[in-house]
Amino acid sequence: MDPKPSAAPTESSAQHVASHYNSRPELGLEKRRESKIIRLRKFNNWVKATLIQRFCRRGFRVLDIGCGKGGDLGKWGMARIGYYVGIDIAAVSIEQAQARYNENRRNKFSAEFHALDCYRNSLQSILPRDFVADIVSMQFCMHYAFATEQTARQMLQNVAQNLRPDGIFIGTTPDANWLVKRLHNSPGLSFGNAIYQVEFENKTDFSLFGHRYRFTLEDAVDDCPEYLVHFPTFERMAAEYGLQLIFQKPFHEYYQSLLGNQDAVNTLYSMGVVTDDGATMSRDEWEAAGLYLAFAFRKIQR
Template identity: 55%
Template sequence: MLEHKPAADNAAHVARHYNERRELGVEGRMHTKITGLRLFNNWVKSLLIRQYTTRGCRVLDLGCGKGGDLRKWELSSIGEYVGMDIAAVSVGQASKRYRELRNASFEARFFAQDCYGEPLENTLRPADYVADVISAQFCLHYAFESERKARQMMANVAGHLAPNGVFMCTIPNANWLVKKRRVAGERFGNSVYRVEFAPGAITRFGTAYSFTLDEAVEDCTEFLVHMPSFVQLAREHGLELECCLDFHRFYQQHLGRHASVGLLWRMHVVDTDRPAISADEWEAVGIYLVVVFRKKKSS
């Protein structure tokens, strides 16, 4: 049975989980049950980065992990990048990956800390750093462990995002997960993912579930992101919702765009030399949402 750890313990558990995940390498990632899902998710992130970045912009990546998106940012000709993550080992790997980029076209700095439970000023230098784009990819659900933590996350975003700046994230789709729970019960999944909810009512903050995704996440405690509460918190901090689409609808929206379809092939999401994305992977795709907020311009 899933047990919800106290906030401090869970943050340490998350850091330990990602610090201990083995690095598969490029070749290894191409031969797993979720290779198609990984490539699809990277396609989504690439399109988000292309759409919401401008040449020379400043980027703050809250939950940068091992730096897997650095090349995507470089291809968008950003000017500056700051990566932060709770897992210090991952931050070290991200920094190493940046140093290994050939003739990197942007400056980058990396900091290890809990981006959601603590003020960024604890480690971010300069402490008043302001970004044009703040990104949180597949990690923001940890902020919804409690209302206090969610509010700290929004304060961190609002305090370090420039007017008219964009806050973009990919998060689990709470509506999808809750509907699945109603039909299938507290445990459900398929050959590539598994979800187990803790018993009890669904609440705005702190609704925990255990999530496993083959070769990516192993029995990690995550939290539902209650979208109405997320939107309300954003508004309280001067951000307005600009986009909210599940990954399936995001895909359908981009099918009519030549550049997006071409990117599917170039990123090997569609590849004649590799099996098509499986039905189980496609179901797992539906777990996620694209969410974008924009900060109001100064009056």
């Protein structure tokens, strides 16, 4: 990538994203099992679960930015957290997350949910008084913050302001290097397979912020605008807010790195990514998993 400054896009992109996720129906367990990307979903959940297992401790206070419909509530429950705050730009998703929490009587942690664009607004007005998170999570949503430098900085400010010293910021996001490499190897502006499609607007004028592409994923994302996250820029900006990179790995490498960890391997089976009879992701699903990377930062003492 040869990143360059870019003009700021309008707020309509954020509104489009909110409308997209507000309009997506809650499929239910049976429908999800019939999905063409069921193993990919399970693999993505495995990545998130192992991140939580690695960095979360009993009694932790969690700030989940971009919590969606609350799909990770069970993972946080397994980690025996103490308090949870979930925030998402899509109000309908927040209602569904609240309902999911209310319906699970086994929850041992307290929780609250808020609808807010965390990339254009401070969280101070909605967070509980004196709330400071031990861990901040941002799963499959941080790339929307890179629409502009201002929204990326607001995102980082919200993370750093509400995270205790030595606290952890974990997340998953599309891997810009992988996307750009695939683009350059494609004859046109788009590439993909039977379950996903990526379409760029150009393949030469890359910018630090606001470099938009459109993404479609079967049963999950319908032609939604997304933005490249130039990771060196993300790391440099995060350091300005006292966030120090611990690790960053593309999903394929992340998977390989945990094959020697018996707990992580056991979780692959318990979550159904791999079954005892050898069933696992299709070739198309494995390729789609390569779109993403996982990361973790620690807030350093100042």
